Amino acid sequence: xxFDPFYNAAGVPLLSLLMLIPALGAALLGFRMSAxxxxxxxxxxxxxxxxxxxxxxxLFNKAGSQMQFVERISWVAAWNLEYSVGIDGISLPxxxxxxxxxxxxxLASWQGITTRIRGYYACLLLMExxxxxxFVSLNLILLFFFWEAMLVPMYLLIGMWxxxxxxxxAMKFLLFTLGGSIFMxxxxxxxxxxxxxxxxxxxxxxxGLSHGAQLWLFIAFxxxxxxxxxxxxxxxWQPDAYAxxxxxxxxxxxxxxxxxxxxxxxxxxxxxxxxxxxTLLEPMMVLAVATVVYGAYCALAQRDLxxxxxxxxxSHMGFILLGIATLTKAGIDGSIIQMVSHxxxxxxxxxxxxxxxxxxxxxxxxxxxxxSRAVPVSATIFTLLGLAATGFPGLSAFVGEFxxxxxxFQGHYIIGGVAVFGVVLGVAYMCWAYYxxxxxxxxxxxxxGFGDLGLREAICFVPLLIVIVVVGVQPGxxxxxxxxxxxxxxGVIQASAMASISxxxxx
Amino acid sequence: MSExxxxxxxxxxxxxxxxxxxxGLAIRSKGLLGLLTIAAAAVxxxxxxxxxxxxxxxMFVADEYSVYFKLLFxxxxxxxxxxxxxAGVIRxxxxxxxxxxxxxASIGMMCMASANDLIVLxxxxxxxxxxxxxxxxxxxxxxxxxxxxMKYLLLGTFATAILLFGIAMVYIxxxxxxxxxxxxxxxxxxxxxxxxxxxxxxxxxIAFGFKIAAVPFHMWAPDAYQGxxxxxxxxxxxxxxxxxxxxFGRVLIEGFGAALTAWAPALTVLVVxxxxxxxxxxxxxxxxxxxxAYSSVAHAGYMLLGVLAGTLxxxxxxxxxxxxxxxxxxxxxxxxxxxxxxxxxxxxVGLAKRRPILAISMMIFLFSxxxxxxxxxxxxxxxxxxxxxxAGHTGLVILAVIFSVVSAYYYLRLVGSMFMRQTDGVVAISxxxxxxxxxxxTAFFVMLLGIFPSLVIAI
Numbered sequence: 001x002x003f004d005p006f007y008n009a010a011g012v013p014l015l016s017l018l019m020l021i022p023a024l025g026a027a028l029l030g031f032r033m034s035a036x037x038x039x040x041x042x043x044x045x046x047x048x049x050x051x052x053x054x055x056x057x058x059l060f061n062k063a064g065s066q067m068q069f070v071e072r073i074s075w076v077a078a079w080n081l082e083y084s085v086g087i088d089g090i091s092l093p094x095x096x097x098x099x100x101x102x103x104x105x106x107l108a109s110w111q112g113i114t115t116r117i118r119g120y121y122a123c124l125l126l127m128e129x130x131x132x133x134x135f136v137s138l139n140l141i142l143l144f145f146f147w148e149a150m151l152v153p154m155y156l157l158i159g160m161w162x163x164x165x166x167x168x169x170a171m172k173f174l175l176f177t178l179g180g181s182i183f184m185x186x187x188x189x190x191x192x193x194x195x196x197x198x199x200x201x202x203x204x205x206x207x208g209l210s211h212g213a214q215l216w217l218f219i220a221f222x223x224x225x226x227x228x229x230x231x232x233x234x235x236x237w238q239p240d241a242y243a244x245x246x247x248x249x250x251x252x253x254x255x256x257x258x259x260x261x262x263x264x265x266x267x268x269x270x271x272x273x274x275x276x277x278x279t280l281l282e283p284m285m286v287l288a289v290a291t292v293v294y295g296a297y298c299a300l301a302q303r304d305l306x307x308x309x310x311x312x313x314x315s316h317m318g319f320i321l322l323g324i325a326t327l328t329k330a331g332i333d334g335s336i337i338q339m340v341s342h343x344x345x346x347x348x349x350x351x352x353x354x355x356x357x358x359x360x361x362x363x364x365x366x367x368x369x370x371x372s373r374a375v376p377v378s379a380t381i382f383t384l385l386g387l388a389a390t391g392f393p394g395l396s397a398f399v400g401e402f403x404x405x406x407x408x409f410q411g412h413y414i415i416g417g418v419a420v421f422g423v424v425l426g427v428a429y430m431c432w433a434y435y436x437x438x439x440x441x442x443x444x445x446x447x448x449g450f451g452d453l454g455l456r457e458a459i460c461f462v463p464l465l466i467v468i469v470v471v472g473v474q475p476g477x478x479x480x481x482x483x484x485x486x487x488x489x490x491g492v493i494q495a496s497a498m499a500s501i502s503x504x505x506x507x
Numbered sequence: 508m509s510e511x512x513x514x515x516x517x518x519x520x521x522x523x524x525x526x527x528x529x530x531g532l533a534i535r536s537k538g539l540l541g542l543l544t545i546a547a548a549a550v551x552x553x554x555x556x557x558x559x560x561x562x563x564x565x566m567f568v569a570d571e572y573s574v575y576f577k578l579l580f581x582x583x584x585x586x587x588x589x590x591x592x593x594a595g596v597i598r599x600x601x602x603x604x605x606x607x608x609x610x611x612a613s614i615g616m617m618c619m620a621s622a623n624d625l626i627v628l629x630x631x632x633x634x635x636x637x638x639x640x641x642x643x644x645x646x647x648x649x650x651x652x653x654x655x656x657m658k659y660l661l662l663g664t665f666a667t668a669i670l671l672f673g674i675a676m677v678y679i680x681x682x683x684x685x686x687x688x689x690x691x692x693x694x695x696x697x698x699x700x701x702x703x704x705x706x707x708x709x710x711x712x713i714a715f716g717f718k719i720a721a722v723p724f725h726m727w728a729p730d731a732y733q734g735x736x737x738x739x740x741x742x743x744x745x746x747x748x749x750x751x752x753x754x755f756g757r758v759l760i761e762g763f764g765a766a767l768t769a770w771a772p773a774l775t776v777l778v779v780x781x782x783x784x785x786x787x788x789x790x791x792x793x794x795x796x797x798x799x800a801y802s803s804v805a806h807a808g809y810m811l812l813g814v815l816a817g818t819l820x821x822x823x824x825x826x827x828x829x830x831x832x833x834x835x836x837x838x839x840x841x842x843x844x845x846x847x848x849x850x851x852x853x854x855x856v857g858l859a860k861r862r863p864i865l866a867i868s869m870m871i872f873l874f875s876x877x878x879x880x881x882x883x884x885x886x887x888x889x890x891x892x893x894x895x896x897x898a899g900h901t902g903l904v905i906l907a908v909i910f911s912v913v914s915a916y917y918y919l920r921l922v923g924s925m926f927m928r929q930t931d932g933v934v935a936i937s938x939x940x941x942x943x944x945x946x947x948x949t950a951f952f953v954m955l956l957g958i959f960p961s962l963v964i965a966i
Contacts, residue, residue, distance in 0.1 A: 078964045079893075116860075141889075145880045152874060155919070159927040160859075167927045171919065178879075178915050182908035189892045190901065 013071050014055060015085045015136045018095075019129045021049045022102070026125040029118045039110060042121035046103040046128060053099045060092060062480055065488035067138060067202070075142075079192075081199050084138040089485030090266055091135045093336055093478055094259055097343045098135065100463060101255045102128040105248035107460045108351050112247055112358060113161060120161055123153035124248060131256050135263065139199040140188045143268075147181055147224075147260070154257070157249040158241055169237075169244035176227055176237035184224025187217050191272065205271035206496050211279075218276035221269050228261035229317050232291040239298075242310035247354035250306070254313045254350060255343035262320045262339060266332065270324070270493050277327070278497040284325040285408070289418045291318030296425035300432070305356070305363040308433060309349045312389065315422060316342045316397075322419060323404035327493065331407025332486050337478055338400030341388075341471060345397060348385045348464040352378070355457050359450050365433060369442035375452040379438050381461050386434050388468045390427045396471035510562035513569050516554040516577065517617050523547030524610040531603020538941075541592035544606040545585050548613075552581040565685060566624040575826050576620040576753040579833055580746055584613045586837045586945060587742035593942035594844050596646060596736040605645060609742065612638035616750035623761075625674045625684040628754050632670070632718070635750055636663050639743050643735040655734025662727040666717030673710030676703055686762040693765035708770045711758060712777065718751035719807045721777045722784035729788075732800035737850070740796065741840030744803045749829045756814055756822040767817045774815045778903055781808030786910040789917050796850040798917060799839060802876060805914060806832060809907055813891040816898035823964075824894040828887030830963040831956055835875040835884055838949030842869040845942045855921055857930035864943070866925045868950040873918040875953050878911050883956035886963065 025045030029038055061068060067086030075083040087095060105124055113120050130153070133146035151174055159170030192199055194217075195207035209217070227234045242250050270277045295315030302308035320342065323335030355378060357363045372379040388395040391402075401423065408416040453461075471478055511518070527543055534540055555577045558569045587609050591597045597605050611634060618631025640663065644656025678684055680703050681692035713724065720728035732740045763770055785805030792798035806828075813825035842865055843849035846858075859866040875882030888911070892904050956963040 076960050076964065078961065119859075119863075145885075148879045148885070149881050151879060152870075155922075156926055159923060167923055170927070171916070171923065174919060175912060175915060179912050182912060183905075185889070185892070186896070186901070186905055186908055189889070189896045189904070192893065193897050 014052070015069050015087065015132075016071055018049055018053055018099070019085075019132050019136070021045055021052065022125040022128040022132075026122040026129070029122040029125070033118065035117045038118045038121050039106070042125055043103060043106045045125055046099075046106050049128065049132075050099040050103060053095060056087065056092065056095065057481075060087075060089075060481065062089070063484060065089075065484045070138070072138075079141075079199070080197055081141055082139060083142060084200065085133075085136040085142070086138050087136055089482035090336060090489070091263070092481050093340050094135045094256075094263055095132060097259070097340050098128065098131045098256055100467070101251060101343065101347055104347065104351065104460050104463070105251050107456060108251065108354060109246065109248045110456060112354065116160065120157070120246075123157050124252075126153045127157070127252055131252070131260070134260050138201050140191070140201060140204070140268075141199045143201075144181070144185065144188060147184075148178075150257070150260075151177060154249065154253070157252075158245040161246040162244040162249070165240075166244045169240040172237045173241040176230075176234070180224045180227030180234065183220045187220030187224070190220070191217055201268065206274060206492055207272070209273070211275050211500070214273040214276035215279070218269065218273040218280065221264070221272070225261040225264035225269060226287075228264070229258055229321060230261070230314065231287050231318070231321060232294045232314075235291070235314055238314060239307055239310045242313070242350075243304060243306045247350060247357075250310075250350045251347045254310070255347040258313070258317050259339045259343060262317070262324060262335065265321065265324050266335070266489070270327070271489060274493040274496040275500050277493065278501075281325055281327060282412075285322060285412060285415050288318045288322035288325055289415050289422065291315065291321065292419055292422035293318075293425065296422050296429065299429045300425065302429075303365050305353045305365055305433070305437075306350070308365070308429065309346065309353065312349075312426065312429065313342070313346045315426060316346070316389075318422070319401060319404055319419070322415075323400075323407055326404070326407035326410065326412070327490065328407040328410050329486060329490055330403045330410070332490065333479060333482065334400045334403025334405075334407060336482055336486070337471065337475060338397065338404060340478060341396035341400050341468070344464045344467045345385060345388045348381075348461060348468075349389065351460055351464075352382055352385060355453060360446070365436050366443060368437045369440040370438075372438045374442070374446050374450060377452045377458065381453070381458075381465070382434070382438065384465060384468070386430050388472070390430045391423060394469075394472045396468045396475075399472060399475040513558045513560055513562040513567065515558055516551045517614055519554055520547060520551045520610060520614055520617070523550070524607050524614070527603060527610070528607045531607070534603070535599055537597065537599050537602035538592055540602045540606050541588045544588040544610065547610065548581045548584045548588070552578060555581065561623065565687060566627050567618075567621050568623045569621055572757070572822070572826075573617075573620040573753070576749060576829075577617050579749050579826075579829055580613050580616045580620070582833055583742060583746040583749070583837070584609060586833070586841075586949065587738065587746070589941060589945045589948075590738040590741055590837070590841055590844060593841075593939040593945060594736070594738045597738060601645070605642070608638045608642050608645075612642070612742075612746065616746055616753075619750040620753040620757075622754060622757070623686050625677065625686070625689075625758070628758070629667070629671065629674065631750075632754065633667060635747055636667065636718075639739075639747055642739045642743070643731055645739060646736050649734075651734040652736065653734075655731045658727050658734075659731040662717065666714045666724070669710050669717075670714030673707045673714060676707035676710065680704055680707060686758065689762040690764060693763060704766060705769055708763060708766070709773060712770060712773045715751055715755040715758075716777055719748055719755070719811070720804050721807055721811060722780040722804060725781070725784070725804045728804055729797050729800045732803070733794065733797050733850075737796065737840060737844050740800075741837050741844075744799070744840070745833050745836055748803070748807065749833070752810060752814070752825055752829060756825060759814060760817060760819065760822060764817065771815060771817065774811060775900075775903065778808055778811045778815055779906065781805065781811060782907050782910050783808075786913045786917075790913060792917070793852060794850055795843060795852060795855070795921065798921075799836070799843075802914065802918070803836065805910070806836075806876075809888065809891055809911075812895045812900065812903060812907060815900060815903070816894040818894065818898065821891075821894040821898060824887070824890040827890045827960075827964050831875065831883035831887040831953070834949045834952040834956065835872045835882070838868065838946060838953060839872040839876070841942055841945040841949060842872065845939065845946060852921075852924060853930070856924045856928050858925040860929065865946060868946045869925060870922050871950050871953055873922055875957065877915045877918045879915075881954065881957045883953045883960075883963065886957060886960040890964065 070086035137143035299311035323331040615635030622628035646652035716724040789801035813821040846854045875884035878888040
């Protein structure tokens with residue numbers, strides 16, 4: 001294995017280790033063991049991964065725009081393919097999000113999952129490995145490997161441990177995702193042949209493809225990423241999958257899987273096809289605000305809490321895409337912050353719904369009411385999460401949305417206006433839900449067993465709330481990691497686009 | 508005499524076959540005979556890479572191309588023998604005949620891979636086909652098996668007759684049956700416009716279309732696959748198909764490479780029909796064995812895409828695909844054999860709970876057949892798509908990937924019933940250790956080749 005001593009500050013294959021530990025944990029779950037042992041093993045593996053990711057933050061060189069902690073080793077010589085991983089300021093926050101969410105997912109499943117426990121945690125751990133793999137891959141085949149491999153455990157998680165309609169939702173999820181990613185596969189094949197027979201993401205960035213080729217390939221890759229985000233009109237699988245999946249799988253999907261799509265936009269779509277991106281910025285912004293408004297309107301109409309948050313998540317993902325599509329520093333900065341923030345907030349909201357559903361076996365808004373008296377701690381947490389979701393100043397989503405909107409208003413007033421309207425809708429459905437759940441009288445008196453959050457449940461929320469507040473108050477903590485990388489990215493894209501504008505290729 | 512040295516693997520395998528045939532008089536144990544067959548295949552596997560060169564005035568070649576395919580045939584033979592040992596359908600008394608026929612078919616396939624002359628090709632093809640016809644009807648007392656064999660025999664003979672017709676026309680056109688001579692004549696002579704050329708190529712494409720079960724020449728395949736004893740189905744969905752591709756590729760690319768424009772349109776039609784037809788027909792099947800039969804039709808379509816590229820790169824992609832396909836398809840059949848009544852869907856309901864190892868292995872095979880990494884099927888698909896796009900067939904590749912999503916539906920519906928449904932009744936499972944070993948071995952290789960593609964990529 002070759003380590004570039006200059007970029008690999010740790011001196012050990014840290015990123016590969018991060019991916020390996022959950023996978024090893026999953027393999028160990030193949031042995032016969034008690035349910036409790038399986039839970040502890042899964043929790044231990046995710047916790048160890050989180051601890052082991054600490055050196056990434058401590059040793060990361062914030063001034064460098066290059067990939068860091070790079071590992072390269074020849075994989076398939078016939079294709080000029082390497083196993084290559086590394087991170088920069090754009091992937092680091094997402095790695096951070098993944099290792100933060102994973103232990104919470106394990107804890108969130110502590111009581112809800114009672115059947116086939118070893119298989120369940122094996123799937124969860126595999127998911128963590130795969131998600132990390134996607135964010136650290138430095139070549140397209142490795143990325144696609146993880147991208148597709150993700151389908152297997154996710155399909156099983158939704159179908160085996162989801163609700164009765166989970167099977168149909170799992171199949172829908174799988175076919176939609178596969179339907180998008182196969183076009184990406186064709187795109188990968190084509191760009192390999194056009195871009196000098198390499199799969200390396202760094203080498204393919206700005207490979208100087210013709211404008212026509214860029215447009216086609218842009219669309220091929222866009223389909224792959226857009227399904228995962230999802231962007232309207234590719235969102236058909238999302239409400240069902242989010243609603244029918246077990247809590248941990250929903251959290252993973254909303255918090256991390258959706259980010260794989262937007263990460264793809266930033267890491268691949270824009271640097272690979274700057275001309276096409278430049279030409280298609282406005283159509284993308286329109287799709288993005290359509291997602292924002294459509295998601296918010298659908299959320300307004302929901303009575304099922306999980307579906308409500310699913311649609312609100314759709315709406316917020318639209319915001320992230322909008323920020324990226326501005327191609328301004330503020331917009332992209334805001335998007336990356338929003339990726340972390342949305343992951344934490346939506347993850348927290350789904351977790352909170354699961355705590356209610358675990359007690360009352362229902363998640364219809366009409367079945368609840370007056371939670372502020374019945375379960376004050378739980379209600380307080382929802383208050384914080386709800387405020388964060390609506391973009392309350394001082395909490396993380398505000399920073400993200402503010403930066404995104406300030407990026408949009410650098411020239412796109414109408415789209416910005418519609419997006420602001422989306423924010424207002426977001427406040428509307430959140431206030432409605434808050435009123436019905438927390439303040440309104442309960443429809444029927446709660447049964448005796450309906451108690452407040454236990455210690456294990458409460459602990460799950462703590463790291464999420466800390467992130468929400470800290471990023472909200474001091475966004476520089478995240479921003480300073482990504483500043484150089486985002487500057488570099490925008491510089492590359494703009495320089496290339498400007499060059500072709502002056503050459504008269506595009507307007 | 509020195510030319511015979513090139514045929515050492517074939518000769519050794521033939522001698523072993525005769526030995527097993529004779530020892531069948533004394534040895535009744537199926538296990539022992541199967542072990543002997545595997546040992547013979549192993550010895551041949553060792554010998555195959557040692558021979559290189561041409562013999563008999565260039566009629567017979569041993570090159571990297573033929574070596575790769577022959578190694579695949581040996582893997583198929585070994586797995587085929589393993590399945591036969593584990594399967595109850597092949598009864599003890601007939602075991603020697605069964606293994607001899609398997610080996611005979613393999614010898615025919617080896618001839619096909621090495622044939623550099625249309626006549627040698629024809630001889631190999633007939634040897635293989637006749638052995639497989641008999642194997643298909645091996646359950647003499649089973650009417651379905653008889654029907655399948657008859658259907659296969661009649662249509663197969665028809666196809667070989669067409670091939671012979673094509674060969675005759677090639678001879679008229681070029682004055683030779685040797686592929687290098689044909690190639691020379693294609694390059695120098697003004698044959699390209701000859702109507703006879705188009706006709707002869709059409710005959711050859713149709714004949715091989717039958718052999719690889721490409722739509723619209725696939726009619727025999729579902730019935731023959733379903734009627735044949737399952738170990739035979741596993742063998743013939745892989746071995747003869749690989750051999751036909753080996754010969755097809757050599758004829759088209761080495762012989763008619765210069766006349767690419769003459770055969771590419773015919774093959775394009777074949778690819779479109781096969782990929783679409785195979786996948787759409789598989790969608791409606793309730794019988795798992797029949798579904799796998801149609802899926803194998805669809806896979807032939809993907810591989811044809813590599814042949815259509817018309818280059819050695821394309822053929823190498825086909826070889827990689829075949830290398831992955833051998834393991835995943837035989838593995839799926841091995842799981843089917845391990846289940847009582849494994850041809851029907853109910854046998855798979857709730858399998859994950861009853862036999863987790865079988866269920867997980869089957870899942871690996873099915874995901875691999877879908878082409879989802881990290882299973883080996885993805886490697887084959889990727890390389891075929893690379894070759895096809897490189898040759899300018901982007902539209903066909905897009906069609907192929909769209910239909911691979913269709914295939915995901917019927918493959919994963921089975922995964923769904925194994926993992927996401929419960930059964931009330933207890934479905935019996937034949938607990939053959941040999942079959943379990945075959946399942947684990949193939950699953951291991953599917954994962955290994957998927958994660959380390961260099962092992963299977965033909966250089």
